[in-house]
Amino acid sequence: MSNSDPTSFVKKVAVTQWEQPTARLDWAADLEAGRILHFEALPFIVDHSEQRFFDAGIQSKGARNISLDSSGTLKGMNASAEDQKALTQFILRYRDLAQQLVDSAFPKYKTDLRVAPTSFRPNQVETRTQSVRADDKRLHIDAFPTRPNYGERILRVFLNVNPLGQPRVWRVGEPFIEIAKQFVPKIKPYSAWQAKALSALGITKSLRSEYDHLMLGIHDGMKRSDQYQSESNQITYNFPPGSVWVCFSDQAAHAVMAGQFMMEQTYHLPVTSLYDSQTSPLQILQKLTHKELV
Ligand code: SIN
Numbered sequence: 001m002s003n004s005d006p007t008s009f010v011k012k013v014a015v016t017q018w019e020q021p022t023a024r025l026d027w028a029a030d031l032e033a034g035r036i037l038h039f040e041a042l043p044f045i046v047d048h049s050e051q052r053f054f055d056a057g058i059q060s061k062g063a064r065n066i067s068l069d070s071s072g073t074l075k076g077m078n079a080s081a082e083d084q085k086a087l088t089q090f091i092l093r094y095r096d097l098a099q100q101l102v103d104s105a106f107p108k109y110k111t112d113l114r115v116a117p118t119s120f121r122p123n124q125v126e127t128r129t130q131s132v133r134a135d136d137k138r139l140h141i142d143a144f145p146t147r148p149n150y151g152e153r154i155l156r157v158f159l160n161v162n163p164l165g166q167p168r169v170w171r172v173g174e175p176f177i178e179i180a181k182q183f184v185p186k187i188k189p190y191s192a193w194q195a196k197a198l199s200a201l202g203i204t205k206s207l208r209s210e211y212d213h214l215m216l217g218i219h220d221g222m223k224r225s226d227q228y229q230s231e232s233n234q235i236t237y238n239f240p241p242g243s244v245w246v247c248f249s250d251q252a253a254h255a256v257m258a259g260q261f262m263m264e265q266t267y268h269l270p271v272t273s274l275y276d277s278q279t280s281p282l283q284i285l286q287k288l289t290h291k292e293l294v
Pocket residue numbers: 121136142168249254255256262
């Protein structure tokens with residue numbers, strides 16, 4: 001592992017309010033270049049009565065996390081109706097603050113930003129066992145096997161709410177272009193026929209585009225390579241409790257190594273809503289392959 005300069009992977013931000021008085025094109029440039037923004041001092045107050053949610057047992061067996069969808073339905077929680085209502089409020093408070101931050105700092109994103117479910121993740125990362133493909137302890141970019149997105153961006157806002165002082169420990173990897181150059185040549189050719197079959201069988205929710213095929217190939221290639229995991233250019237980075245961090249997770253290579261109790265809000269954003277679409281994975285892959293991919 002090389003000794004890389006952390007500031008080229010993660011930018012620290014010292015603001016103390018979620019709502020920004022003006023648009024932050026400087027932050028957008030960092031994000032769209034694949035860097036993570038780390039807000040070290042945004043306030044999130046956990047009420048005394050909410051301390052009971054810091055218990056891994058509140059998650060249903062078999063659920064990946066506890067999530068609140070945009071219609072207000074809570075999924076994955078194993079608790080009384082009253083606790084479910086209270087946890088919904090806790091998650092909603094976070095969702096509103098994340099939305100304030102994104103809307104105020106990046107007004108260009110606002111019109112076409114789609115809000116995905118908000119999650120609360122009470123699991124201890126270190127003791128979780130998963131298949132290689134599902135293992136987020138391995139460095140990866142986010143790409144989903146069942147939900148093709150045709151180049152749409154995945155923007156995520158995270159909060160470490162750990163009450164015991166435990167940091168969320170991530171590894172953060174090299175720029176997307178470097179990753180793409182290594183893995184794209186190894187991906188088997190796209191098959192329109194196979195994409196149709198996957199869609200007809202209901203394995204994918206819509207037709208997997210060539211873009212989605214390549215992104216999934218990169219995701220799987222990174223996770224499956226022990227050599228890449230240990231030798232690629234990367235840093236280990238701690239997000240202490242109270243940290244908020246934001247990234248395009250389809251572009252910023254990441255892995256979670258340790259921690260417990262995190263909130264996470266995902267957004268989907270069309271490539272045309274970016275401040276500079278040239279640095280998006282779609283444009284990078286199209287340039288690399290000399291092809292239209294969606
Ligand atoms: C991921 O998106 O890979 C998981 C991040 C985390 O759980 O900290």
